[in-house]
Amino acid sequence: MLRPNFLVIVADDLGFSDVGAFGSEIKTPNIDRLAYDGGLRFTDFHAAAACSPTRSMLLSGTDNHIAGIGAMNENLQEFQKGKPGYEGYLNDRVAPLSEVLQDYGYKTYMSGKWHLGLSRDRWPVKRGFDRSYSLLPGAANHYGYEPQIEEGDNQPNILKSTPVFYVEDDKAIAPKDLGKDFYSTDRTTSKMILRSLFFAYLAFSAPHWPLQAPEADVDDYRGVYDNGPEHLRDQRLGKLKELGLVPEHAVPHPTVAPPTGRMMSQPWDTLTENEKKTSSRTMEVFAGMVQRMDYQIGRVIQQLEKTGDLDNTLILFMSDNGAEGMLMEALPLIAGDIFAHVEKYYDNSLDNIGRGNSYVWYGPQWANSSTAPSRLYKGFSSEGGIRVPFILRYPALTAQKSQESNTEHSFATVMDIYPTLLQLAGASHPGKTYKGHEVAPVRGKSWVPYLTSAKAQIHDENSAVGWELFGRLAVRKGIWKATYIPAPYGPDKWELFDLKADPGELNDISEDNKEKLAELLSDWQEYVAEVGVVGQAPEYGTLVLD
Template identity: 55%
Template sequence: MPGSPARPNFLVIVADDLGFSDLGAFGGEIATPNLDALALEGLRLTDFHVAPTCSPTRSMLLTGTDHHIAGIGSMAEAIAPEQIGQPGYEGYLNERVVALPELLREAGYQTLMAGKWHLGLTPELAPHARGFERSFSLLPGAANHYGFEPPYDESTPGILKSTPALYIEDDQFVEQLPEGFYSSDAFGDRLIQYLKERDQARPFFAYLPFSAPHWPLQAPAEVVAKYRGHYDAGPEALRQERLQRLKQLGLVAEDVQAHPVLALTQEWERLTPQQRAISARTMEVYAAMVERMDWNIGRVVDYLRRQGQLDNTFVIFLSDNGAEGALLEAFPKFGPNLQSFLDQHYDNSLDNIGNANSYVWYGPRWAQAATAPSRLFKAFTTQGGIRVPALLRYPELRRQQGQIDHSFATVMDITPTILDLAGVRHPGSRWRGREVAPLRGKSWLGWLSGETGAPHDEHHVTGWELFGMRAVRKGPWKAVYIPAPLGPESWQLYDLSKDPGEIHDLAKHEPAKLAALIEHWHEYAEETGVVLGRSPFQPD
């Protein structure tokens, strides 16, 4: 229509296992100038929530509904026997939902993706089959960031069986990765290529979901070198430094109490000098991964700025879950031969950590340096697992620019917000002749434009479940259930307005409040089709 404003572009960026305080604008010491600039020009969200792990979050992001409805009721890698064949537990993005890129493409948007998919492993389940015109994707949940693959056989732990063919471009597997491949660089390269080749007459939706800083921790040596010695004081020192900066920035309250660290690993002071050196090196590499991801984000943003498109682009960045604190060697799902295989085929010596032929993770103490003041980390329905850093920049909504907002919001809100900004209506319960789930998230447009005070009012209820871990929230009140052996196997109750660290269990003091929340959780479970199964954290 002549004289009508241009429809906005969209750039959705996802980090994989990034901790709450890893970015400079969120209290971290890691060099993230590009994300910091977006955050300081835009809006930082301190109470933004996702699912406890990656693929459930990604399904919620792209559909605006719960992951149990969208096909990722449990991660495909950890579906319990009781869940196999049940609706919502297909292990891929199912046909009960319509994906955001499908709707935007239908409405005239050019839809582009470069990054981790984790919502289906075959071409008919790949991004191009769910609305992306151009896509370059890592299909599974993790892979060597350099594409290095040692020889393996049927005894190889499943998490290590990743090959270059697990990347796909459009509908064709990528059989050979190029020389010098590094995942974050490749995703940045490919998205910039797609943006350059796009139809300039159409608005775009660009999705940039990194596989960094997910294990294995690997990064270019010259970036790792910048952090040499930076973490020699250990994770508790880092935790206290970041907590202080979070307070100084106004991201947490001055009087906040941080949940005590929970870890099976030895405290820093009890480690040998060699053990400390190796642990610090893993954190150095992790920091380098985050910096390199930020550098690639800067390349994309700079391209849009040079093209005069940045200010008409709604940019949102988030992590898909809390920092990864798992001890993979102690995880029953990965089997007893994981460490022996790594010892045989990888070089995890101090000087080699971070290179293509190393395979390490950093453990629960470094993770809780990043999730503090929250409790625990990825995979848990405690705040450390589901509250993540998020920021957005869109100058058209100027009231929110340069601000910090403590309102509750969820990843399910992103799809309805983008549809609202694009002027696209969700089809409701039917699309292209099949039944689809309606939205469970809520558009932020009224909140961002100043028409409403918050994305959700005090009566809004949100539920969570994964691996038998459960939670439900209404206003500031949250009930949490963590099964044994990782928790008390009973419902706990917290007032997050006074206790964001989930330290003071009020279950015995507020039984009526707890009972009401548990009833809300059962309603959530019935609405979304939750099927409780054996936790993969339990020993066989």
């Protein structure tokens, strides 16, 4: 059997129903093709609750708390600093997938968002990529625009941490050298190399804020969202049920918004007509970003067809977390006021929204439309934060199941990708040491036995998987999930859900299932000990049963 090429495509902050194959009205024919032309849609695939933790798990096959991103570097707390697993970059306790595949003869290429280390020794070129063109921080202006800050003005921390910082191989690129025609999605695609036996990592920074897209793409969605986010949520949820991607009995969780009073957090029917126009315009731009990304993915597929490599290339498409509904809206609560700065240095007039000198996001109401029926969104351990769209296409592995049904409901995680690709490459994890460092074992499970019908499940009913980020906790075993969401977004206690009966995590059944909750919290304690979660009592590693 020929060893396949690998193409891993990651979208940034894309919600569960934001592409056509997952019920969206956004035009994504190229992504949809991956699902319908011999591919599989996974409906129960889980990432971490935010960008860099997911990326560390993808490239390591293990938990983010082991791989160095126990907390996002931008949000590292004092009690976490200096602790193993909280280095803020992909650390040396793991054997990166790119390096291991290099060892087995693969050419390794990366283009797009990195977010796994800013120092030169942590750039992609030092972590196993033969060639790379990368945005190092977690976000940046998609047109490379940076306003001139007046002397004496302090730039908000969120903008300081997201500069226009691109590198190609071992050379930094000044923003002015990106060129006048620069747009992140287009450049990311143009710099992607697909040559020889390859592992290619195509990591778009779209549709992450700031929401910006070419006008022609945005124009395709003028007026589409004028009925507001609840209308969109109901429309998408109906389509998800029609496609068999969520059960007919699924009831959506209501929107939970930051208690800041900001316009983008408010219910649609409380907005003025002008506010509605602004709000719907942000969603139009978001849709334009997704459409543009799909077009660029189409370019990559065409290149693989041209070289005859399409059917011998395993292609996977995923998002790194749920839709982004909170960060900017909540910043006045956690990091000072960004709004005055944006008003001074950017033009967010209605007709300019989406251009390079605008700076907008779309807030929790629209995010909830993307994650429905799930609860909450990016940053949370509830399903809205960690369940993401996932498509796998490799006819040698997926064709049979795709003919039966191109929808796969088995529980899977981002950690599973590493061992799956290694098995198909005829490679193996190096064991306890790698390049002079002790390394952790892989926690994910290869999908090959399941997809070839040698196993009935990827993860059996007794396998427990944990999540922790920003003090929001969860552990899952089979259909059961225990979740701890602190106030004001949750009840500040452990809850228990049956995800088969209640995919929206609406009904806490812990009172009637105390033994099951205790079982899952015992699993949680094991998870904390195994991966090294560092937290503050009493929430972490203790049985909070009331």
